[in-house]
Amino acid sequence: MSRFKLIDASRILVLAVAVVAVALPLLWVALATFKTPADLNQPGIIGFTPTMANWTEVLSSDIFAAVGRSVLVATVTVAIAVVVGSMGAYSIARFSTGGSLSRFGILAAQVLPPAVLVFPFLSVAYILRLNGTLVPIIFSHLSFVVPVVTWFLIGFFAAVPKEIEEQARVDGFGRFDTFRLVVLPQVLPGIGAAAIFGFTLSWNDMFYGLILSPSNSTILPVAIAGFNTFRGVELGPMAVAILIAIIPVVIASFFVQKRLVQGISGGAVKG
């Protein structure tokens, strides 16, 4: 066996371990949706009699209302984040707004534990009489989606050649029209990826949702946690809900994976 074959073989081995580590839990969740509580309590046993009981239970519950609310929250969050973030990223990429610090400093807020912010959100929402609505959740999600989207887009804006902007200005356009008509179209793929990335961040958040959600109309991750009842964890229905939550994210990441790498490395490397 030549040296290269050995390297190839070890490469495949490493990848196989990684795939198993990532895919096995997902597979387990998928199988769990078809198991009875009795089967679920015996995880060591491979064979089981499939049941649709979990699916019927969850699909007839109000889970889709929670899905709808999560979609609404994530969509509004992303819409605002993309508008604000693209302008912020352009400004940082082109004019070094805020100096070299802002490029990375913009992510500094991510270091804060969400617990620090959640109480202010709650009390402000209460004072504005917005508690019991989805508005505080949207604002709390903006606190981490906007910086990430902005940071993500910096590399894309930095890659737009300066000359075409100058050309547009000479061709008779003001700064904002230049941004809108010439710069934005160059970064559309990046904006698409950033939007999907931001959407999954919002979609996956449970902490803010748990505390800021209206008690009777919650968002999806909180609804999933709701299967942890005083009677114990209802693993079967929970697995169904988890699967419903995961599928859109998996599909989305499949479409943006290439841009995702470009955005993350572009934002990080270009100093």
Add this chain to the structure above:
Amino acid sequence: MARVTFDNVVKKYGDTTVVKGLDLELPDGAFTVLVGPSGCGKTTTLRMIAGLEPVTSGSIRIGDKDVTKLEPKDRDIAMVFQNYALYPHLTVRENLAFPLRAIRVKRAEALARAEAVAATMGLSELLDRKPKDLSGGQQQRVAIGRAIIREPSVFLFDEPLSNLDAKLRVEMRTELLQLQRRLGITSLFVTHDQEEAMTLSDFIVVMRDGEIAQQGKPKDVYDKPNNTFVASFVGSPKMNLLEGTFSTGKFVSESGLTLAVSGVPAGKKILGVRPDDIVLEVGGKSASRGRIGVIELLGPRAIVQVEASGQSLTAVVEASRMDGIVEGAEVGVSVRAGSHHLFDSVTGLRI
């Protein structure tokens, strides 16, 4: 159409002064070429007219309008960049029509005008292509077409030919000149290539270190360079400049080469001789002897290096006179009568 006037324009980046008090007037409707070595401030000067670089002090007028503080969009100019700067997301047709969008021309009319411009630029076949599917020369044509569509009062060209291959560059040069003649729009063309500058310009401005070294008609600049910098920069191959001393009827260079030059007052000076004014004669009667070094044959003429008394000279010899001019041959060296240029040995200024 308009004159462009610079009034004591200064441009500083931090502590570095790039343009040092420029006073310049670009004649109305003429093709002016701004030429100089890299870093001489020529591109900065062009960009200041465009409004892409703010002016540190002084003022710029286009026609009678002071544009010093205006945004580029309010200056009524068009510019062609070195890398063409086509909008990658638009087709050729949309690229051409784009400047019309800024002045709110209706879409149908704008596209019709784009097609008309495309026809004059020979781009009709390519209207629906994206810039990435065009060759360098085609991209260049689109960039020029986009510049002329709005019929601005001033055209600015920032080394637009330097990314093209040599053959295409010469073709585009002619085309550009014909176009400018037809439209009669005041044009400023920046280049570091003195040959391009000489062939294109009605008016040439030679810059050096942020200052104008000389300006005028190309022939005047070539015939009477103001100083040793312009003398060696303009003209190819460049002028021979020899430091030495004049006495009655002759010149002796510092390395000891003696040349017959009459009618020059005695003293220490710099002698300038264009390569085509150096006469080489096989076995000639001239007292100054030289040995032929490298010969670069250009076809109708050749560039010949001559070593004479420790002095290296460049000569241009017509093909018909090349008999006996071979590497290593000994020749008589002389200066064509009345063709010499004189410069002060301290200041380098023309005497």
